[in-house]
Amino acid sequence: MTRKFAFALAPWIFTGPALLFAVVFLYLPVVFSVGLSVTDWNFIRPEANFVGLENYRRIFADPNFRDALINTLIYCVVLIPAQILVPLGLAVLLIRVRQGTVANGYKIALFLPTILAYSTAGIAWLWLFDPLNGFFNTALGWVGLPPQRWHTDPDLALWCVTIVAFWKNFGLNMLLFLAALVSIPKPILEAAALDGARPFWRFLTIELPLISPTFFFVAVTTTMGVLDDIVGAIDVLTGGGPYGQSSNILHYMYQRGLQFFQFGQASAAAVLIILLILAVTWLQFRMFEHRVHYES
Amino acid sequence: MPSNALTRREVVAGAAGLSAAALLPARALANDTTVTISSPWGADRPFQQVVDAFNAKGTGVQVVNRLDGDYQEMATKALASIAAGRPPEMMITGWKFGYFASRTLGARDFNEIDAAKAEAIISQFKPQVHDLVNIDGKLIGLPWAMSTPVTWINMDLWREAGLDEDIPMDVSHEWLMEKAAAIEEALGGGSHPTYRSALDLSNNEWTSQAYIQNAGGYIIHGDDVVCDSPEAVAGMAAFAEPVQPGLWKNLDYRAQAQAQIGGAIAIVCTSSARSSSLLDAGYEFKDVMFPSLGGTRNMNSGGNFLAIYARDEELAQASMTFLEFCASKEGQEIWSKVGYLNTSVHDIAPLPLQDAGYAQLAEGLTAETIWPGERGLEGQDVWRQWVARVLEGEVPAEEGMIRAKAELTPLIG
Amino acid sequence: MVHAVLVLAAVLSVFPLFWMTTTAFTPNELVLRKTFRFWPDEPSLANFRTAFAGYPVAAWLWNSILIATLVTVGKLAIAVPAGFAFAHLRFRGREAAFWTIVATMTFPTIIGIVPLYVGISMVGWFDTRAGVIVPSIAYIGFYVFFMRQSFRTLPREMFEAARMDAAGPFRQLLQIAIPNVLPSIASLSVISFMGAWNIYLWALLVLDSPEKRTLAVGLKAFTSIDDHQPMWGPMMAVALLSALPVLLIFAFAQRFVMAAFTGRVGE
Structure with missing residues (x-):
């Protein structure tokens, strides 16, 4: 093999497998979903018919889909700010603790939930929520409050999922913010301190702009994550119930497709989710593009 | 870190040993x-x-x-x-x-x-x-x-509430409501440290069907969804009646089963087949018939x-x-x-x-609702959801049954 | 004040795990008797014995280890050369190829689950480990991005010198590039292993036979027990077992985990 030949071929040998995997297992399924969404095929019966937009019409007529859409919005409105602001606050506090065992202890404790499987995390929480023997109802009893139904209560189910999803995900954002804050050069902060600015003001005007690329990254990944990561929590804790009160659109898609084998409807939901993600991503880039302050 | 290395090696060796042990019995009978x-x-x-x-x-x-x-x-x-x-x-x-x-x-x-x-x-x-x-x-x-769904009574709670131990085999819905109220009166009011309830009629598709049939209605008759008939609506309303005064604190079916076996619910209407679980639950249970409505019963199996x-x-x-x-x-x-x-x-x-x-x-027993069509699984799911919505008071029984029918009809056709 | 808030946050964060551990070591009869102890008077392994006797927990453990390892190896085998090519080789379509891969980071994990399930079934991979492993390798957007960043930190001169020595691209990758980014590879290995250890929904769908399930999937069987005494004790024992390996790895390789998540290797 001549060297010239090797250099011409090498890029594709090196990147080919990655491209192949991405295309076969991530892009193609999405393309197939678009196709499936206009048929009535479901894998059990061999025949498939073109049904136009019938599947889209059906899911829009389904009260569970509407509930799932509204829930998706609630999850976003609550969890996105919570998963950005609370970790940011914790990171700001952590950076004020002197490096050492104590600081490390905090970091590990706060990061632990992030590394667990959703089934593990979900089961740990199911046990806390358990109406009969669970810790929460017992603790409510200690302070004289009536027991609750927690994840089986239509009004509370969504909030139980929210808590677990938050608990499972805040640690990562906290680390990201912490890393960004650590990297701010000391002299800049010292100069600001000499100006006599109050800490909170200093944070808003100096530190926050300096970590804005991280802030942008966290905002984007958190928005994606709220749609995605929560599905595991929903599945283990409530299965989307009671009567769809804690489902989101991704879990709705999963249920339509693999619980009831309505592939057309599931694929229609998948297409809508993709469109939604494209729209949100575009919006975020537009919003943050001009505000992000890049260090170099 | 030699100690760490040792620990890790032990973990790996242990895991390998355990998995080998688990796989062996399955292989031993390979000829069958x-x-x-x-x-x-x-x-x-x-x-x-x-x-x-x-x-x-x-x-x-x-x-x-x-x-x-x-x-x-x-x-x-x-x-x-x-x-x-x-x-x-x-x-x-x-x-x-x-x-x-x-x-x-x-x-x-x-x-x-x-x-x-x-x-x-x-x-x-x-x-x-x-x-x-x-x-x-x-x-x-x-x-x-x-x-077939029957009525299970937790005798420990029954006695604790000071009720008459001479319980008839044939009980009615009114009788059930009255006893549940007496139990709630005697044992309720936050005196129990964890979740408990006087009555639970089972939040599922089955006991709701029994109530509807005892009231003279059906969910599906022939090929038609008829859960919105006056009889069926009356049955459903009776089924949801104990929720409003707090006698039935609605749980999902699984949590209900665990609560009953854990001795936390005084009266439960559910499958007669729960007998085997209740026998070794550590509480004394008594079984009586499913509550009749207006003196009649048309029970499902x-x-x-x-x-x-x-x-x-x-x-x-x-x-x-x-x-x-x-x-x-x-x-x-x-x-x-x-x-x-x-x-x-x-x-x-x-x-x-x-x-x-x-x-x-x-x-004599009727069949339970055998969901017709290819989409029976969805049919049951939809029905369960409407039962739960009625029980939660999200919709009145009549509206719930009308909307259930609208959703079920295309699924079973 | 700072410490008060942090201590409170840390306690809330760890409590579900602590409670899981306490329950795992408390005999199930006591768990169900509402006698609350923050630590059992007589810690017992009874729950572990119950779980191992009734379910193929050992096989689950083995499957989890195998699947997590193979997914990790697969991901690295693909992402490392790709990252190197995107960082140091010039070729037509480089940017397009790079963004094609990296854009998959925005895909929800289960968005293609229906066609994927059909595909896996058609090639006969339903209820096989391969059915779980191969599609899971495809989520390499972050890995490729991360490896490109790592390789970029290596000076260009390093490779130009190698080229003088007549080293082809394969030798450059294996003998020069990889040895210099080992901490990055370690970081990715750790987070990949932890991620694959926790694969849940997809594995739940694909793995049917009890002895082929992973711990994350097997756990689900415990929540499906009807009409019976709740098995909270054994359930927490298995949950603890499923958490333990990732907790241990995290404890040993904390530096690499943090580095991978924050992109700060080698500082």
Whole structure:
């Protein structure tokens, strides 16, 4: 093999497998979903018919889909700010603790939930929520409050999922913010301190702009994550119930497709989710593009 | 860090050893034909004893029992594996999914596998139950499990509330409401440290059907959804009545089962087959009949059949061998411990806590709602959701039944 | 004040795990008797014995280890050369190829689950480990991005010198590039292993036979027990077992985990 030949071929040998995997297992399924969404095929019966937009019409007529859409919005409105602001606050506090065992202890404790499987995390929480023997109802009893139904209560189910999803995900954002804050050069902060600015003001005007690329990254990944990561929590804790009160659109898609084998409807939901993600991503880039302050 | 290295090595070695131990027994019997049964029962339940007794016979067929969740979860799982071409050889299927099993899952016709054996097997069961497993002209199951919803009373809580221990076998809805109110009065008010409730009529598709039928209505009649008839609406309203005054603190079915077995609910209306779980729950229970409405009762049955899904003929034959054992007197005697009413022609002594079930069986039972069409699984799900919405007070009974009908009709057509 | 808030946050964060551990070592009869102890008077392994006796927990453990390892190896085998090519080789379509891969980071994990399930079934991979492993390798957007960043930190001169020595691209990758980014590879290995250890929904769908399930999937069987005494004790024992390996790895390789998540290797 001549060297010239090797250099011409090498890029594709090196990147080919990655491209192949991405295309076969991530892009193609999405393309197939678009196709499936206009048929009535479901894998059990061999025949498939073109049904136009019938599947889209059906899911829009389904009260569970509407509930799932509204829930998706609630999850976003609550969890996105919570998963950005609370970790940011914790990171700001952590950076004020002197490096050492104590600081490390905090970091590990706060990061632990992030590394667990959703089934593990979900089961740990199911046990806390358990109406009969669970810790929460017992603790409510200690302070004289009536027991609750927690994840089986239509009004509370969504909030139980929210808590677990938050608990499972805040640690990562906290680390990201912490890393960004650590990297701010000391002299800049010292100069600001000499100006006599109050800490909170200093944070808003100096530190926050300096970590804005991280802030942008966290905002984007958190928005994606709220749609995605929560599905595991929903599945283990409530299965989307009671009567769809804690489902989101991704879990709705999963249920339509693999619980009831309505592939057309599931694929229609998948297409809508993709469109939604494209729209949100575009919006975020537009919003943050001009505000992000890049260090170099 | 030598100590860390050691720990890690130990963990790995330990894991390897453990996994080898787990895999060995499965390999040791490699010469036998192995059939898997997807079931709702774990290894610690009496069904496992039926399997073990059969395996001990050395027929050349080994049966493996696999816990896959409740009827709905099993049907869902089966759908995914059947479509993928790897069905479980056998599956416990709820009566209510009879059409679904036949039309969507493709349950095998016993007669097609081996007509002579099929006849020998089905003749071990009472003629009345044959219809339940004859679907679309095919014999698709072993009709071995029948139950009916009855009323379970936790006698410890009953006494604690100071109620009369002389409880009639035939009880009414009014009687139930009155006693539940008395229990709530005596035991409620936050005196119990954790979750508890006076009454629970079961938040599912089955007991709501019983209430609707006792009121003179039906969910589905023939091919029509009729859950919005005045009788059905009245039944549903009566069913939801205990929720409003707080006598029934609605839980999902699984949490309810655990709460009852944990001694936290005084009166529960649910399957007669719960007897086996309640017998070793550590509390004293008494069974009486399901509450009548206006003096009448038109009770439904429920339960499951054992169906064959194996596409491979050798595996299908092997499955029939197991069914023969299940239908025999020996098999039925072990099986009866699961808690179902005896549907076989064999003379099997009733177990404790089965009086109410047999009393209702003597009065005659209708079938539970067998969801028609290919989308029966969804049909049941939709119905359950509307039952739950009515129970939660999200919609009044009448509106709930009208909307349930609107959603169900296209699904079962 | 700072410490008060942090201590409170840390306690809330760890409590579900602590409670899981307590329950795992408390005999199930006591768990159900509402006698609350923050630590059992007589810690017992009874729950572990119950779980191992009733379910193929050892096989689950083995499957989890195997699947997590193979997914990790697969991901690295693909992402490392790709990252190197995107960082140091010039070729037509480089940017397009790079963004094609990296854009998959925005895909929800289960968005293609229906066609994927059909595909896996058609090639006979339903209820096989391969069915879980191979599609899971495809989520390499972050890995490729991360490896490109790592390789970029290596000076260009390093490779130009190698080229003088007549080293082809394969030798450059294996002998020069990889040895210099080992901490990055370690970081990715750790987070990949932890991620694959926790694969849940997809494995739940694909793995049917009990002895083929992973711990994350097997756990689900415990929540499906009807009409019976709740098995909270054994359930927590298995949950603890499923958490333990990732907790241990995290404890040993904390530096690499943090580095991978924050993109700060080698500082």
